[in-house]
Amino acid sequence: VSFEPRPPEPILHVDMDAFYAAVEVRRDPSLAGRPVLVGGRGGRGVVASASYEARAFGVRSAMPMAQALRRCPGAVVVAPDFRAYADVSAQLRAVLLDTTPLVEPLALDEAFLDVAGAVRLLGPPGRIGESIRRRIADELGLTASVGVAPNKFVAKVASTKAKPDGLLHVPAERVRAFLGALPVADLWGVGPATARRLQRAGLCTVAEVAALDERVLQALLGARAGSALARLAVGRDDRPVTPAAEAKGMSAEETFEADLTDREVLRRELLRLAERVAPRLRAAGLAGRTVTLKVRYSSFRTISRSRTIALPIADATSLHREAAALLDAVEVSGGIRLVGVGVTNLVPVAAASQMDLLHDDRWGRLERAADAVRSRFGGRAVTRGGLLDALAPQRSGDAAPVPEQWRRPVQTPGPPAAAPEEANPQANP
DNA sequence: TCTGGGGTCCTAGGACCC
DNA sequence: TCTGGGGTCCTAGGACCC
Numbered sequence: 001v002s003f004e005p006r007p008p009e010p011i012l013h014v015d016m017d018a019f020y021a022a023v024e025v026r027r028d029p030s031l032a033g034r035p036v037l038v039g040g041r042g043g044r045g046v047v048a049s050a051s052y053e054a055r056a057f058g059v060r061s062a063m064p065m066a067q068a069l070r071r072c073p074g075a076v077v078v079a080p081d082f083r084a085y086a087d088v089s090a091q092l093r094a095v096l097l098d099t100t101p102l103v104e105p106l107a108l109d110e111a112f113l114d115v116a117g118a119v120r121l122l123g124p125p126g127r128i129g130e131s132i133r134r135r136i137a138d139e140l141g142l143t144a145s146v147g148v149a150p151n152k153f154v155a156k157v158a159s160t161k162a163k164p165d166g167l168l169h170v171p172a173e174r175v176r177a178f179l180g181a182l183p184v185a186d187l188w189g190v191g192p193a194t195a196r197r198l199q200r201a202g203l204c205t206v207a208e209v210a211a212l213d214e215r216v217l218q219a220l221l222g223a224r225a226g227s228a229l230a231r232l233a234v235g236r237d238d239r240p241v242t243p244a245a246e247a248k249g250m251s252a253e254e255t256f257e258a259d260l261t262d263r264e265v266l267r268r269e270l271l272r273l274a275e276r277v278a279p280r281l282r283a284a285g286l287a288g289r290t291v292t293l294k295v296r297y298s299s300f301r302t303i304s305r306s307r308t309i310a311l312p313i314a315d316a317t318s319l320h321r322e323a324a325a326l327l328d329a330v331e332v333s334g335g336i337r338l339v340g341v342g343v344t345n346l347v348p349v350a351a352a353s354q355m356d357l358l359h360d361d362r363w364g365r366l367e368r369a370a371d372a373v374r375s376r377f378g379g380r381a382v383t384r385g386g387l388l389d390a391l392a393p394q395r396s397g398d399a400a401p402v403p404e405q406w407r408r409p410v411q412t413p414g415p416p417a418a419a420p421e422e423a424n425p426q427a428n429p
Numbered sequence: 430t431c432t433g434g435g436g437t438c439c440t441a442g443g444a445c446c447c
Numbered sequence: 448t449c450t451g452g453g454g455t456c457c458t459a460g461g462a463c464c465c
Contacts, residue, residue, distance in 0.1 A: 019465090039433075046433050048465090061465080066430045080433095107436090107465045191463045224439070225462090248437065255433060290457085300432065304459060340434085437464080444457080 008172045010116035011241065012129050013147040013155035014096060014136075017164040019109035020049035022142050023088055024078045035075040039065050044255050044337075048080050052164055085109075088140060095135050099128060104241045110159075112152050114241035126169045133167060150175065153237035156188045175235035180207030187232060194221060194229075209233040246346070247284060251292070252276040253340025259298050260336050263327070270323045271316070272387055273341040278316035279371055281343060285350065287312035288343035291322035295330055296338035305330060312347050317363040319343065 016022065020038040025031045035054035039047045045065040057072035069075060089108040096103045099122065102114040115128050122128050129146040136144045143165040147158025150172045157179065162168035170178050179187075184206055185195040201220055203209050209217070210233040218226030231237065252273040260266055270293070281287060291313075292306040305326040313319060323341045370382040 043430080044433075048433075062433080064431055064433095067432090070430075110465080189463070193462060222440080249435095251435065253434060292458095302460085306458060308457060338433090342435095435465090437462105439462080440460085442458090444455100446454085446456105447452100 004116075004120050006116045007119055007125055009125050009148050009150050009169065010114055010119075011149055011151055011155045012113040012115055012125060012132070013149075013152070013159040014092075014111055014113065014129075014132060015145050015147075015159045015163070016092065016109035016136075017143045017145055018049055018051050018055075019088075019142075020080060020085055021051040021054075021078075023085055024081075025051065026141050027084070031076055031078075035059070035072050037065065037068055037072075037075045037077045038080050039068075039077065041065065041077055041079060042257055044257065088142070091140055092136065092144075095132065095139065098135075099132060102241050102243060104243055112155065112241045126167070129167050129169075133165075151235070151237040152239055152241065153188060153232050154179070154235050157182070157186065160186070176210070179233065179235050180205065180210060182206045184209055187229075189232065190229070194225070197221065206233050246348075247286065248346065249342055249344035250277050250280055250284075250286075250288075250346070251294075251340055251342030253294055253338055253342075255296075255338045256336075261333055263332055266327060266332060266336065266339060267320075267324050268386065269339055270327060270341055271320045271384070273339065274316040274319035274323060275384070275387070277341055277343060278314060278319055278367060279374075281314040281346075282349075282368060282371060285348055286346045287314035287349050289313075289345040289347070290343065291319060291326070292340075292342040292344065293323045293326040293330070294338070294340035294342065295327075295332075295336055298335035298337055300337075302338075303330070306344075308345060312345075312349075313343075313364075314349065315364040315367045317367070 021036045024036055024038055031051075033053060034051070035057065036051040037047050037054055037059065038049040039045050043066070047059060047061050047063045047065060047068050049061055050059045050068070054068070054072050054075050057075075059068045059072050059075070065077065069077070085108050092109070093103065093105065093111070096111055096113060100113055100115050100118045102117070104112040106112065115122070115125050118128060119125065122131070125148045129148050133144055133146055136142060145159045145162040145164060146167040147155040147160070147162060148167065148169040149155035149158050150170075154170055154175055158168040158170045182205065184190055184198050184203060185192075187206060190198070197220060198204075198209065203212070209229065212230070214227055214230040216226075217230050220226060221229060254269065254273065256269075260269070289310070289312050290306055290308040292304055294302065294304050296302045307322060307326060309322065313322075319341060327339075373382050374380075
């Protein structure tokens with residue numbers, strides 16, 4: 001057994017440049033070199049991703065689309081296509097896993113790698129980072145930036161500073177100097193609220209924070225956040241790279257083009273959202289006990305209401321029943337711009353059913369049968385009668401207008417009269 | 430022509446139990 | 448008859464990330 005010493009900077013952070021926009025440019029080369037904005041085109045859309053040409057105009061992600069277009073009137077706006085981004089993300093993941101199994105994804109377009117165990121085969125971390133960048137360019141036709149550092153936090157900040165299309169290696173002995181020169185807001189985990197507090201205390205750079213006693217920071221930010229920041233400011237971070245964490249929650253939400261006040265319409269929106277969450281739960285083999293309703297008013301005030309039930313659920317019917325009950329106790333007359341449905345307190349279905357905890361009534365079996373039909377015949381093969389109105393042709397152009405006699409008022413139906421047959425994917429339905 | 434959607438983590442108070 | 452201490456769970460809200 002040969003023993004490799006752990007290299008001083010074994011952690012890589014790989015981050016795609018302007019990811020969604022870059023995928024769109026790759027798909028349509030006529031967009032190359034032009035300002036491209038990916039995001040909702042509706043009146044309430046925001047920028048999800050902006051090409052560097054657009055950023056030159058001061059456009060940033062999360063900026064309202066209307067404001068972005070004022071800054072950059074010549075921009076091309078593209079609606080997001082998350083399925084395409086997820087496909088590219090899977091390719092990226094394959095490249096990274098080719099380097100080491102110690103890959104921790106942070107988002108579709110970025111991940112941490114611990115390459116300590118790969119140096120003997122592949123060379124020092126910096127060289128590994130460059131070869132990953134080359135493979136991403138060659139095999140994906142996209143650019144990525146890489147940070148190489150002693151730990152996750154510094155690697156993350158380093159990749160940001162390397163952008164676009166660069167690599168930044170921060171040796172252990174240069175960590176303090178590298179971080180110290182940065183404004184506090186550049187630190188991963190310091191958002192607008194924390195930055196404002198630090199600024200009010202006269203702290204602008206990381207070096208100024210690093211010079212402070214930990215207890216001063218705790219008094220300013222709270223015990224936990226204070227001591228976390230004290231460690232990060234001097235570049236200390238011992239969190240390991242951990243692949244594949246189990247999901248803690250799943251949710252779906254929607255902002256309406258115009259505010260809603262009609263409870264029946266809102267109930268149906270909740271059903272649509274529950275129908276989006278439940279199949280994802282089942283696909284992940286999870287069920288949840290806490291259902292959360294999120295409501296955002298016209299004023300942008302946002303509230304949440306949740307309830308925890310005894311038995312885990314993974315079917316849209318139960319999800320909707322709980323969310324709708326929570327909605328009953330919420331004021332809606334002032335106008336609602338967003339509703340959301342979420343599930344937390346997740347447990348693996350295998351464990352839940354083994355303990356006989358899964359609330360698996362006939363609706364659960366019916367929905368799993370519908371899952372099987374959709375997986376074979378497409379996502380629109382089966383739909384609730386109560387949601388037919390939502391299948392208006394403008395959504396994807398494939399649905400004919402719904403005949404009037406098919407339209408039904410929204411209701412929460414009782415269970416089906418007879419247990420449905422379990423779907424057999426091999427059978428001809 | 431204000432502010433998307435999908436997540437994680439933390440805090441703080443209250444209920445409840447031993 | 449004036450009030451411990453610790454632990455867990457639940458709820459609501461907020462900060463932060465991409």
